[in-house]
Every structure is written in structure tokens, then in C-alpha cells.
Amino acid sequence: MSSPETVANEPLVLAVPKGRILKELRPLLDGVGVEPEAAFDDPDSRQLRFATNLTGVEIVRVRSFDVATFVAFGAAHLGVAGNDVLMEFDYSEIYAPVDLSIGHCRLSVAEPTSLSASDDPSRWSHIRVATKYPNVTRRHFARRGVQAECIKLNGAMELAPSMGLCRRIVDLVSTGGTLKANGLVEVETIAEVTSRLIVNRTALKTRPDQVGDWIGRFQEAARHAA
Template identity: 60%
Template structure:
């Protein structure tokens, strides 16, 4: 059984005197998180895992903790800028934004995939790009620029939020940088994975100011997830 964290440490007056805010991502990560959230004992009704509701803020079983449900790319921004004290997001997001206000104490070992370079099977490769300059379609401009800079290449970014797979065949880019799981979407669109930049998983992240000003509350919440993760893997 999960350790009993029903009684948290007394609330410490934090920013704006509010309770703790936990930011969760919409979409596939939230689906994968569902068992862990149940084991944490935090879920109440209405639940953030209910895809039918349009609500963005939810109560928990703890009076001083609320959950907000936001876009996966926005979780780190909410935590870094103090909108949330703690959150869950992919390590790809942490790599892209590299907020100094955040640290990630716990790998939740879910949402595992990789961020990779992919190209069209019948289109120019990175090595064939003219004059050591390559045009990349991606929603990860910082990661892409850094990756190709380390290889002595200047990456021109075509910033897309979706449908990156179309870019090479429409001569918009030489290659793409995107998340890859099974690779099925790449293959269905005539692309092949050519290089893995980093392996990705979901992390519990914490605002550094919240950790300093509300250490007992933040630590208790981290411990809930650590215990839930331990019980999930048993």
C-alpha cells in the first residue's frame, strides 16, 4: 500500500498565500499517468483524467492542493513562472526550455520515447544539405539548433507545431526533429529515423522558490509520487 500521506505538513504561507498547485499535462502523458495518480491518492471528483470535462482546475483529496491541467509544452512554463509549485512534463520540454527555476528530482519512467532526427527516404540527407547549413522542421528549435551546432552545422528552423512529417516531401526542410515512439508515423509518411538526439521520459519537476519557501509541503508531495512509483513497479 502507498504510505499514508493524508496529513501533510502544516501549510506554509507561500506566494499569494495560496495552497499548492500541481500542473499536469493534457494528452498521452496524462493517460499514462492515470495509474500513478490513483496510487498517489490525490484524485478526487471531478478528475483531471476525465477527458470529457473542459475544466482546467481540479480539487484533490488534499484541501491545500489543487491540480491544473495544461498543454504538455506549458507545464514547465507554469512551474518556472510560479503558476504551479510542482508539475509533470517530458524531459524533451525541459531540454527545450532549460529553465533555471526548475529542477527535476524524480523520473516517473512513463511516456518513454526519444527525440530524433528523421529524413525523407528519397530526399536530401543532412550531409547533403548545402554549405553546412540545414533546414529543419521542428517544434524544438533550441534542441535542433544545439544538436546541429555540435556537428558544425547551422540549422535554419522551420517552426511547426504539428505535421512535421510533411515538410521534407514538400521541400520545406531537409529533415525534421521530433518525438518518436514506434516510428510508425514516420514510415507512413516516407521518413526514416537517422539519429537519436536523446531518450525522453516524464519527470516530476519543482519550482526552486517553492522548494525553499515550502519545503515540507513540496517534499511531502514528491514523496507521494515516489511511493506511488515504487508501488506501481512492485
């Protein structure tokens, strides 16, 4: 077991997601005073771990779904994750103190436009759904008394209905353009989604001043960006 002195001297690690959210997060990193090394902003770099301008603060860049896992198991002390990911994994080891108000989208149920013309979601009793959110999907429909058979896919959800895999999907929706291009329409919203600052609960207990300071910095940066 690490001593308090050892814990205090370990680098503080912030896990951030790749992709669209990272572009929105970048100004907030400037707002909290974190400047990653040059490779962080190099689109050709395959580097995943980065030093910063702050001694003892590092950044790791991982898949959005993996941010929560890195933080929950203590590999990272802080992270940025959408509440869709937090709902799916429901890790008790994670505390989410700050809504950063970035990454706005929604988690929705969608089906073919041709089906929606005659379909009545209130009459569903059993449905088959393609999604990368099986836990959220099952819980959502269970609350409605609907049995949901979930087919786990990690991408290209919009293909599932046209390929005969299922008739409905649950996925993140931003503009709805991808759904429309694939002949689908939203029929129900499960949750509104934004990205949150997340914290490992053990890190908050063992490094309260340091971690608490970063929570305050992100709160202030999010408030100014609003």
C-alpha cells in the first residue's frame, strides 16, 4: 500500500476522450491552466500519454467509453466523460462533481421512418434493439414494463434495421443527420447528454487538497465558458 508521501508525489493523471468531445474540451483545458505538450494537438501523432506545462500533471487520451474505466480503477485520478457512459457503467468508484456543459447530444431510440408511421411505442411489450448501451437500454425499458433484447454493437448502429438485425436502435444523436441519411427517425429520448468532470473517489480522499483544487478550477472554467 502506498504511503501518503508516495501518493502525493505520484503524477496526477487526467483522462480525456478522443474525437469530437476533445475539440470542445480543449478551450477548457486552457481555462484551467493546462497546456499539453505539442504532440497532443498533432493529428498525426499516435502518442497517448502527454506531459503538460504543470509539473506532476499528465494527460492520457483514450476512447470515450474507456475514460470511466481508467478513472474507476485508479489509473487516472480525473477524467472527462459523458453521462451516457456514466449511466452505462454506473461505477460506484466515480464521483461526477462538474457538468462541463460540452458534448451536448441525446441518447435516443430510433426506428425506420416507414415503421414509425404506424408504430405506437406505448404498445411495446418486447423489442429487439441494437446498441452499445445495453445496460441503460434494459433499465429504461424495464421501467416501462418492456422487455428489451439488446444486441451489442460498437458502431454502425444505423445499419442494423436495414440489414435485418433488428428494427430499432438506441444511440447518441446530435443533429439527427446520420439517422435521416439511413432512413431512421427518433421516436423516444432516453436522456439528455453532456460531458462531466469525473473523479476517482479514493483519489479525492487521499489527495483532497490537490483533487479539490482541480474540481474548483474546472467549475470556474465551465462557468466562464457558459
